[in-house]
Amino acid sequence: MSFLCTVAVLAPLFLILAFLARTGLGALNWDFFTKIPGAAGEAGGGMANAIAGTVVLIGLAGLLGVPLGVLGGLYMAEYPNARLTTLARFTADVMNGVPSIVMGLFAYVLVVLPLRHFSALSGGVALGVMLVPTVMRTTEEIVRLVPQSFREASLALGIPQWKTILRVVVPTAAAGIVTGIMVGMARIAGETAPLLFTAFGNRFWNWNIMQPIAALPLQIFSYAISPFDDWHRQAWAGALVLVAIVLLVNIAARAAAARQVKLR
C-alpha cells in the first residue's frame, strides 16, 4: 500500500516532465533563444532577454548572498558555541520558510520605494535575501564536518587560527560549499513571486540594473495567463528551459559533492 502511495506521489512528476518534453520541445527553436518577445498576438519572438535577465538577477543575488552566506556559515561552524551562532542558525532556518513573496515585499520597501521605480537591483536584493540563509546553512553543515584533526595539525605547526580556517579548513570543504551555492542559485532562478513587483519584467533588452528587467519565470507566468496560443507554447518552452537548468544544476551539484574530500 505504501508502494502505491509512492507511485501516486511520483506520478505528477512524470506527468509534468512528459508534458514539458512534449509541448515544450515543440516550441523550442533558435528564435526562442535569440529573439525578444514580439507584439501581443503576433506569432514568433523569443525569450532571449528573459534568459539573460535571469542570469543578471542571479549574479546580483550572488553578489549579495554568497559572501554573507559563506562567511556567516564559516563563523557558525568555527564558533559553534557562540550565542550569535544559535541566533543566526535559528533565524536562517526561519527565513528559509518565509514565503518568497514576502521577500519581494521587503525588497520593494527597501529598494523600489526609494528609487521610485522597479529595477533589476531590487529583484537581485529580493533573491539575494533568499539566498543568504540557504548558503549559510549548507556552508555551516559542510564546514562542521571537516575533522578537527586537520585544524589541530595546522595549529600545531604554529599557524594562527585565522589562517588555519582560510587555508586549511575552507579548501577542504570547498567542493561542498560550492555545491551548496549552486543548489541555492538553482532554487532562486525559478522564483517568480518576489520578482513581480521588483524586477517587474521587461519586453526589451535591458542591461541597466536600475531599470526593470525581464526574467524567465516572469515571462513564463505572463505568457501562461495570456490569451494567445503561441505564447502558451512559448511558456512551455520557457518552462522546459527552466526545469532543464534546475535539473542540470542539481546533477552538477551531485557531481561536485562527489568530488568533495571525504569528511566522514
Added chain:
Amino acid sequence: MVQVMEDVRVEKHSAAALIDRTTGIQAEDVHAWFDKLHALRGISMTIAERQVTAIIGPSGCGKSTFLRCLNRMHELVPGARASGRVLVDGGDIYSPNVDPVEVRRRVGMVFQKPNPFPTMSIYDNVAAGLKLAGERNRKTLDQVVEQSLHAAALWEEVKDRLQKPGTSLSGGQQQRLCIARALAVSPEVLLMDEPASALDPASTLRIEELARELAKDITIVIVTHNMQQAARVSVETGFFLDGELIEFGSTNDIFTRPKERRTEDYITGRFG
C-alpha cells in the same frame, strides 16, 4: 676525504640540517582542567634534551592532556585551562606576553591518527608550515622539503611523486609525512601523541626507529599506552595515573626496579 663524505651523509639523512637548536622542557606544578574536571594535578617533570622521554599510563590518566600542555594545545578546547610553568629553553611558555602560536611552532606535535592535509600534495603538506608562515622562496622550500623528508626517512619513497596527494600514501608513510611536516618548521622539541597506535606492526617499528634517530638532534617526548614500546624507545619514562605523575626515572629503572607500588602494578599488568 672520508670526513667530508661523512659530513655529507649527516647533512642529508638526519634532522640536524633542519634543527637549529633543541632544548629540554621543565614542567613545574602543572595543573589542567576541562571545565570543572581536574585532569592534571601538579605535574612537575624534567625532560632532558636530545633524548626520547616516554609517558605511559592507563587510558584517561592524563598523559595526552599533559603533552598538550607542553605546546599550549590544551587551551584550544572550549572550557579548558591550565596553570603552572612550563619552561622551554628557560622561558615559561605560559607567561602572559608569550604568543601561543609561536610556542606551537617551537614545540611541534605529531598525532595519533596520521592527518596529512587532504587537499595538498606531499610537497605542499611538508611545506605547509613554512608557506603559511609566509615563506615564498622556491629554493628554500625545495630544500626544506627535501631535508624534512630525509629526516623522516620518507624521501626515497616519495621523491618521484612529490606532487601526488598526501593521502595517496599508506598509513605508515602518512605518519612519516606528518613527522616531516612537523620538522619542516624547525621546532626545538617534537611531541608525539601515540604516533604508532593506528599503524601496523612493521610501520610501528619504523616509527620507533625514527624516533630514536631523531632524538640525536631534537628532544622527543612520546606518549604511549604500549609499555614495550616505551621500553624500546625511551631513555627516561614517566608513569601517570589519575592525573598525577606517580614516578619518573630512567626507563630501565621504571621497568625493572619501580619504586612505587602503583607503578609496579601497572607494569606487571595488574590493571590498565
Added chain:
Amino acid sequence: MAVNVVGAARSSVRATGDRVFQLLLASMAAGIPLIMGLMLVALVAAARPAIERFGVGFLSGSTWDPVAGEFGVLPFIYGTLVSSALALLISVPLGIGTAVFLSELAPGWLRSPVRFLVELLAAIPSVVYGLWGIFVLVPWVRTVLTPALKGTLGFLPLFTGPPLGIGMLTAGLILSVMVVPFIVAVSTEVMRAVPRSQREAALALGATTWETTRKAVIPYARSGIVGAIFLALARALGETMAVTMVIGNVPQIKASLLAPAYTVSAVIANEFAEATQDLYVAALVYAGLALFLVTVIVNILARVLVFRVARGPGLIRE
C-alpha cells in the same frame, strides 16, 4: 639551516589577526538576524497606514474594495486556509505512506533513485507547476474529476456549482503535489532515526513489518511527523504562483470546493504591481505581514517538533 620566525614581537599582531577575522565572520553571521529584523521593521512601517486605519478588523473584514478604499482580508484568509487544509488532507497520508516505503520497505537499491525523484519534485519551480496546472490539471478537473465527484457526492454542499476546472479544489490538488516532498523527506528522516532496537523489540514479539511500522516506528517518530506536517503547512500557506494560476482569483467565501477563491499570497501577487494609492499598497503589505508572521510561527513550531526526534530536515532545503 633552519627557518627562524621572529618571536614575541609578532604575537600581538597575530592575536589581532585572529580577532579581526573573527569579527569579520561574526559580522557576517549577524547579518542574518539583522536582515530579519530589518524585514519586520520595513513591513510594519509600510503597512502602518493600513494597520492604523483598520486595526485587527482587517483580518475579519470580508470586503475587498480598492476603489472604495475598503480592505478586509477574510476571504483571502479563508482561501489560504482551506486550500492548505485540502493540500494537507491529500498529501499527509500519501506522504507518510511514501515515507514508510522509503524508510522501512524499499530495497536498498531503490531508495536512492526514489529519494532523488522526490527531491526533484521539490525542485520544480512554482510557476511550472502553475503552467501545468492551467493546461493539464484544470481541464482534467473540469472534465473528469468534477463530474465524478458530483456524480457520487454531489449531494454535499462541498461539490455544488458549475464545473469550471479552476477553484479551491484544483488549488488544493496542486498544493498537495508541491508540499508532499516535504512530508516525505522529513518523515523518512525521522523514521530512519528511530533506533533499531525499537523495531527489533516489536519483531521479536511476533509483529509483522506493517504492525512494527504502525506500533513501534510511527509512534516513536510521531512528533517528528507532526513537525513535517507543520513544515508542509507553512509551505502551503505561502505558496503563490501555482495557486494563483488555478484558483480563479475571486475574493469570496463559498462552501463549495468547486468555487473559485483567492489567497493572501495570490492577491498580493496579482494586485501589488498595479496598486496606486498609498492605502491600497499599505493594505497589501499588511496582508503580507500577517502571512509572514503566521508562517514564521508555524515554522518555529515545526522545528521544535522535528528537532526533538531527528537532527533536522536534511534531505530537502526549503
